[in-house]
Amino acid sequence: MAIATGVSESKVLENVVIPPRPEVLLQVSEELKQNEPDIRKIGDAIAKDVSISAGVLQVVNSAAYKREKTIESIHQAVMLLGMNRVYAVVRAVALRNMVADSYHLEAFWDTASNVANACVMVAEGLGMGDELDNAYLMGLFHMAGVPVMMHNFADYGRVKATADCSGWDAVVEEEMASYGTSHIAIGARLAEKWHLPEAVAEAIYLQYSPEQSLIDADASEGLVKMIVVLKIARQAIMVASEALVTENDWHHFAEHVAERLGWSESELEQFVETLANNLREE
Known part of the structure; x- marks a missing residue:
């Protein structure tokens, strides 16, 4: 890609x-x-x-x-x-x-591990047995651009502070205005250079763009699967934790995720709630 x-x-x-x-x-x-x-x-x-x-x-x-x-x-x-x-x-x-260890990103890495495991649970629940490893990579690396941005831009902590309150999808425009690039572009570039699967790299870049990842009829099957898995996993974690700030764009994605799965939106919400309950119990 x-x-x-x-x-x-x-x-x-x-x-x-x-x-x-x-x-x-x-x-x-x-x-x-x-x-x-x-x-x-x-x-x-x-x-x-x-x-x-x-x-x-x-x-x-x-x-x-x-x-x-x-x-x-x-x-x-x-x-x-x-x-x-x-x-x-x-x-x-x-x-x-x-990357430098002085950015106090312990919670960031813990969240990445949690999202990776949730992505595997989603893939299993959707019968994507052949995508479990890619799903895990998707969760683990979907925010990999953030520590690289912090490593390259000395004042990036202020962007992270905004994202922690408002969600990462809300700061892409601010990143572009301040640095000329964004955490999703850098994350995708890193995924390419580290030879992650193409669908994972593409999904990192398009994770806030339903019109390109889910609505576009030409979107690859691999991309669609990774976006579906990631969005459901992060939404389930947010529901389960009632504390984790995640993207605020679930309402933009939910309809299209359900359509790609051949489900009604109520069926999708039930799947998310079931997954959230399983996460609470673990």
Whole structure:
């Protein structure tokens, strides 16, 4: 997917520092390309990077995963989560490690993990068994542009403060006016450079645009699935938590999400409520 930015934004993006893929991602990626990937080699590659392996264990032992027993080794994490799922976690931890740690984004990363798990629940509930790994990546990386923006623009904290109160969809215009680009454009660019699935990169960029992602008859099936999964997951989390500020555009998406699923809006709302109840119980 080519990000459809204008000339001026494209010039800005050329000067934005996008963290390069770390060596451990390249090693794991190469192993996953094999006809029969070796799960031990993947664990060994991750374990060699002390900071990333420590971050992966922190994530898999967090409240988002609700493990009864503490996972003590990377090889345990790989066995329990599976190669593709743990690779997604490695990607997220690598990004977290590569931007400055002084932005107080702990809650941001916790939310990303929660959204990722909710996206998997949505995909399972919709019978998208072959999309579970992509759904997880979608949730984990849909806001990946935010820490990169903070890393590149010293005063970006004021935008984050506005978004925390009003929702991230409400600050895109402010980002464009202040920086010439936005967290969705940078998030999509990072997804491309880190070789995330095309549908995930495209959905990151179009996550606030129902007219391009759901209404457009030419929108790809992969894009539609990722937008549907993400929007339902975030809405369910907001309903379940009654505290998390999420996009304020559910009313723009709900009708089109229901239409894509072949449901009535009341059926969609019931699905969201059921998912929210399941999230409350976990």
